[in-house]
Amino acid sequence: MSWPAGSACGEPDERVQALLKASGGLNLGMEFLSGALGFDPLAHRVDPAEAGRVVWFDALINNVDRSWRNPNLLVWHGDLWLIDHGASMIWHHNWRTAQTAAAKPYDASDHVLAPFGPDVTAAAAALAPLVTEELLTEVVAEVPAEWLADEPGFDGVADVRRAYVTALLPRAKTIHERITLRGTGAKGATK
Ligand SMILES: Nc1ncnc2c1ncn2[C@@H]1O[C@H](COP(=O)(O)OP(=O)(O)O)[C@@H](O)[C@H]1O
Numbered sequence: 001m002s003w004p005a006g007s008a009c010g011e012p013d014e015r016v017q018a019l020l021k022a023s024g025g026l027n028l029g030m031e032f033l034s035g036a037l038g039f040d041p042l043a044h045r046v047d048p049a050e051a052g053r054v055v056w057f058d059a060l061i062n063n064v065d066r067s068w069r070n071p072n073l074l075v076w077h078g079d080l081w082l083i084d085h086g087a088s089m090i091w092h093h094n095w096r097t098a099q100t101a102a103a104k105p106y107d108a109s110d111h112v113l114a115p116f117g118p119d120v121t122a123a124a125a126a127l128a129p130l131v132t133e134e135l136l137t138e139v140v141a142e143v144p145a146e147w148l149a150d151e152p153g154f155d156g157v158a159d160v161r162r163a164y165v166t167a168l169l170p171r172a173k174t175i176h177e178r179i180t181l182r183g184t185g186a187k188g189a190t191k
Pocket residue numbers: 030031032033034036038072083084
């Protein structure tokens with residue numbers, strides 16, 4: 001969706017108003033989960049299989065913003081929804097470091113789902129084969145070209161799209177071997 005710079009579209013919430021005013025132009029609109037609750041690790045239970053899939057996904061995209069302090073998870077009609085992936089793939093702010101950064105381990109000791117015994121091994125077995133070159137290529141093809149234009153060090157938008165695939169494809173295959181879940185007793189840090 002696209003809206004004019006500076007417009008708050010009659011939004012009553014001041015915080016949302018400020019965000020809208022700063023977000024003129026093309027925006028990505030996701031589903032609004034009306035009545036969703038913020039995830040509370042003391043009030044909600046997550047089984048090890050689901051916790052493993054979330055931790056594995058966060059490891060893939062190197063999301064550092066899913067801690068118990070700031071879960072960025074909503075509960076809606078009994079299901080867990082992942083939101084706010086703004087602190088992921090930090091390397092796409094400095095592409096020269098992307099290959100080295102994408103090869104790094106993922107420390108999940110602070111992850112909000114670490115105490116639920118995430119079964120990262122099972123998650124990797126189920127999810128890693130789905131993250132194919134074809135899938136990644138298809139997904140990055142959906143990113144509007146204007147968001148990828150003028151990236152320093154690249155020969156055009158197609159090159160930037162390829163860089164995401166090159167960084168994420170090998171990470172999907174092996175990241176489960178490099179996830180740390182210290183002190184949680186979780187079945188995570190094994191092959
Ligand atoms: N898709 C959504 N549906 C309903 N509420 C949402 C949705 N996305 C975010 N929110 C609400 O807005 C809050 C802040 O959203 P978030 O995306 O985490 O932004 P930030 O952390 O950058 O402020 C969430 O905790 C939630 O209460």
